[in-house]
Amino acid sequence: MNGSTQPDIAGPSGDVSTPRHDATSTREPTKDELCCGFICCHPRCLQRFASLKVFILVVCLLLCFSAAALAVFEGLVTTIETRYQLSASEIGLSASMFTAGTAVSTVIVTHFGGRPTSRRPVWIGLGGLCLAVGAALHALPQFVFPPYQLPSSVLLESSSDNSSEVRGGLCSANSGTGDDASCDSEEQQILRDNNIAYIIIVVGQILLGVGYGPLVPLTLAYVDDNAARGTTGLASGILESMFGLGAIVGFQIASAVVSLWVDFYRVDAATWSGLTPRDHDWVGAWWLGMIIEAIVFFVLALPLFGFPRRLPRSHKEKDEDPPKAEAIGLGEDGNGHVNTSALKDLKDWPGSIWRLLKNVIFLLACLSFITEGALIYSLAAFFPKYMQVQFGLDVFMANLIAGFAFVPPWAVGALIGGIIVKKFSPGIQGSAAIGVVSAVLACTFAVALMFVGCDNPRIAGVTVGYQGHDLGPTTSLESACNTDCSCPSETAFSPHCGPDGVTYFSSCHAGCAKMTENKTYTDCSCLMPDPATASSDVTVSPPPATLTFGHCPYACTNKGAFIALMVLWAITLSSATSPRIIVIVSSVPPSDKSFALGISRVLMLLIGSLPFPFLYGAYIDSACFVWQTLCGQRGSCVIYDIEQFRRTIYGLTTALIAVQCLAFAAIWLIARVRASRSGNYTQEHKVAETKAVGKDSAQTAPSDG
Template identity: 30%
Template sequence: MDGKMVPEQAKVNANPPFLDKSHGLHSVKRFTLSVSKLKIFLGALAFSFFAKGLSGSYMKSMTTQIERRFDISSSIVGLIDGSFEIGNLMVLILVSYLGSKVHRPKVIAIGCVIMAVGAFISVAPHFIMGRYNYKSIAISVHNSSTSTAACLPTLSPHPAADNMGIYGNATTLGCGKHRASYLWLFVLVGNLLRGIGEAPIMPLGLSYIDDFSREENSAFYIGAVRSIGLFGPTLGFLLGAFCANMWVDIGKVDADSLMINSKDIRWVGAWWLGILICGAASFLASLPFWFLPRSLPKEGGERNIQAMPSDIYAITQDNHVKTEGRTQPPLKVLSAVKDFFLTVKKLLGNVVFMVFLLLNVLQYNVIVGSTSYEPKYMEQQFNISVSNAIFFIGIVLLPFATVGMFLGSFLIKRFKMGIKGMAKFACITFAVSYCFNLLYFIANCEPLQVAGLTVNYAGIKQPSFSQENLISSCNSDCNCEANHWDPVCGDNGVTYMSACLAGCKTSLGTGKDTVFHNCSCVGVSGHGNLSAILGQCPREKCSKMYPYFLAVLAISVVSLCLGATSLYMIMFRVVSPDLKSFGVGIETFCGRIFGGLPAPIYFGALIDRTCLKWGVKPCGGSGACRVYDTNAFRNIYLGLNAALKGGSFILYVVLLILILKRVRQDNGMGKVSQSTEKLSMKIPATGPGEPSSTETSVYEDTFL
């Protein structure tokens, strides 16, 4: 009986039932079902790319708002920003290495849920801390029907002292019981969870597409998914601009009753609202993945299945073909660890790849540091609100970056660039971008003149700041609080830290329309009518230089992104095909641990060094910075970017030299014969997650 069944079974294996004409209807149904599931996966993955881009860019845009809300320094904000990288690094290598050994759709679904949980944890402090309060004499004036003097010669408490910043009244709460002191840790933990959840989306999602789609469709599908995902960062910055322009306690406080506007350094937008939206988007992105299978039949139906080895499909009892992908051998831990370290050694032994790795680390430092503090730089240098800065980043930086990437990819395809051409193209475009980057130094703006900080009370620039400079003969009898920041602009064009320090004796109007008169310090400089209004003084030159800055920024970004695709393709060409996916994992890991993690921290620490006036918490200790030395800020921020990009340019040149040398050596050895190329194209991939035959032939034809 067994002897009779063997030939029959062999016949079945040779001609799977659903490939037979008698089973044509079942074949069509099965093929249609697999294609529809692949399309569902493509749509779900595109939305997950959108969700993670939305969350990432929104959190970058909210760094200034988080700094002010929790009254912390830029270096601590950098630590919060870097916590995402810590979470990502905790699982990135593991996820990249395991690849198809796990149920990829479900792992992606779990990652999206973790991202959502992280978002909801991040917004918890908003519902714990209570309302955000700011110290302003205008609040007292608003509730008074009589003229209120900011300068009080007596020793009575100052009317602004009732508003004690974000913590409420210190005398009633007690300094040891401030719930807000370390609530920023919730944001840090939430950001860390977001990094953990995001890690599996790209490597597992893209490998799933490559495994179960046609070879000619794989690149198109991946490109479409990533293109749709690019809308996420753009909308994230636009959402950030919208939320930053709304008061933090929206729904609890009447916006018309506020005495400050979005240009004030004390302004805090509705940072928590956008995080809730991002969390909801991440949760919705997880839903489709729970219902997708671990594997799918290869796209292409009958033609692909005929080309598969017999061990890819199994015959069920009802004579149906069950295609679950190639059977994976059981994972042996010791063998896997040994193979892992051998693979790392082989990859890091490639000199060209090592240069690319160092270049990528410097690029990560520039990109992460710039995106984290670009809104703060634009706010301080060009006297615009944070919401406007975020908005312009969203409509200038990211769209122009997208245009540059697509145009660069088109030029590579149009001129059929090999590795030598791509290396030259990447080096030239980066050099152009670097030259435009140096033009940022020309787009300067006059520094803010603050009496007692950047200039003395006579309007003359002073070399350094000291606490004694805040008190002058014009306000010595006013009993002013030296650490209080409630700026007013004098008619002489000088900003004073408060109406009290301006020596103002009387006032007219209420709320935002309050005008202070008889300000003794305003007249010290020799001109003006001795009056002041709420807010910092405008800087005329800034409005003229800002469009120039945006134009240079746009050209620089387009030039940089033109060569981004070619640089990434070089990485694929300089490693052997079986190490491509692992090379991407190593590149991402090193970029994040040596760039994404430290960059926001040391950028923030250096920016903190340019602070002239720190806010003071009710119970002592420094809060958020109130005034920066704009010239020092500009020199440190732009100088750091220029130094990192200068190092990158040197590595670009080294990379080009090594590639040209390697190509000359390979040309001397001779190219691969045409018959060998054709033979390599017929070699099937040995399993999901490994390079396809097309990738192998491209590697041999281009680089050998």
């Protein structure tokens, strides 16, 4: 989802990829190097696919679905949290592991896969298989561990037999909580299973990152080897567009699979009867999206193993092209000789790195790049969750909005920035000025987003007191009206709505002793009568207060304004993408341009994308009112302080954008000072020359006469 330019594989010299044809080699390419096929089989029918267009099509689909896999995971964050009792910081850590895998594989695989004798499509195919394994690992816990168990108070809602389930959700002084008794066996096993499942998911995220990392660099190198000059830039743009398209596809896949119950294929439908995808307790078939992704990755990876090291048509057409210097690390040329150009580049690396570290403008541009990476990866990871928590949306609607309110505007902003740069051709100072304006506008919208949202819903014992009493200094689900009910602990969150518009943690916490056939509750000791039905005539008794399943509806009309501000925020912030690249390439020597772009991306991954999803998750956890617990261990958050949630997310976002604004402002100031000094020097030099010429003329004037 990142709209920034992904650097080609290059060393400090700025040269990209391998020579199209080794001018020093006298041997003819072998059949294996020029023909489509697998191992020693090269049937004639496959040779029609030995085309650069076919290769780019396959890789584009692979990139599209790799972005979709991330979007599927991000779109189902709340579902995964509920299923395996994970906190937001744990989800953020797993997202960071994707970045770690990407950074490691980009360095290692592009070194070996970038050698002139390597068969790059095979390395890309291995990346596709790694993506398939990573996606399959995400779904593995679903088939290894027992089916998901609903909390007892939720089972009451979906059970037609109240004999054994009633005690879990109704007020009963003799029932006991039962939590401590079961914690020694079944619940402890569930806790262990959840911990193992989380480890498997993290490993899956790492493998997704490992598979994704080398796709774009090796693809661009292969295209550059086999296409006409100037085609690589077009291919880069096409590949980058796949990230936005893939994110939209992934969010829609997430919306589709969540409509199915998580264990629809192995448990009786009566298990979840009475629940719908709009209910808080619904857990959708999140794993199905990853199964789809794994199958697609596997199918797309296989053809890549059949592409030759060099395409035959390009080989015939490009024999006369002058070879370009190899710049992908140590390797061998077509004759098996050591690549001395690569050795030279390797020796130049320390000097190039030192030049970049001394370049203040480059470092400031990297700082702005780091903040952008932190924002993109962090907000993308939690944006659907934010929509669900803040506006009470179901997973389907949250993903639908995320797919069209975040990704397309970001692409539009990047396009606008590119058009501005192309039209006005700004230098460092002009590009920095565009970055400042972009950051100021984005910061303004981020501040506005801190105040556009919903108020906390009225939840007894959490945001309001029981029976109209004042809420104490801390959250407490117990009150005098339910003390004797022996309610289950916070492991059984099942919201119920009272006639007074207050949501209760469960029917037991509302003090309800009976349930009717139509699934409403009566004899609820904690409920206040509905003011609308209360009569001033003391001789007329008001109807008994009843409780119904689900959250109480609450009015929040700010969703449209939030989406509009979010779209404007994404457009303005992403419009600085192209100006930032102009600053980087204009502030370094020509020989360091590609290397500078690569270093800036590595810094963005390691300092921005790696730690900040976890940091965002930790800040989100700090806004939790009530945690779901299992055997005394904290699981997922069941009730958030949505006002603090909003301030936390966009407060941190505002701070990061402010840092970006300061970085661009510092670049503008430094560039202006340097330009001023250069102008003064030039002017003084011209004045001195004029005086010297005048003096010489005065001295020679008498003799001329």
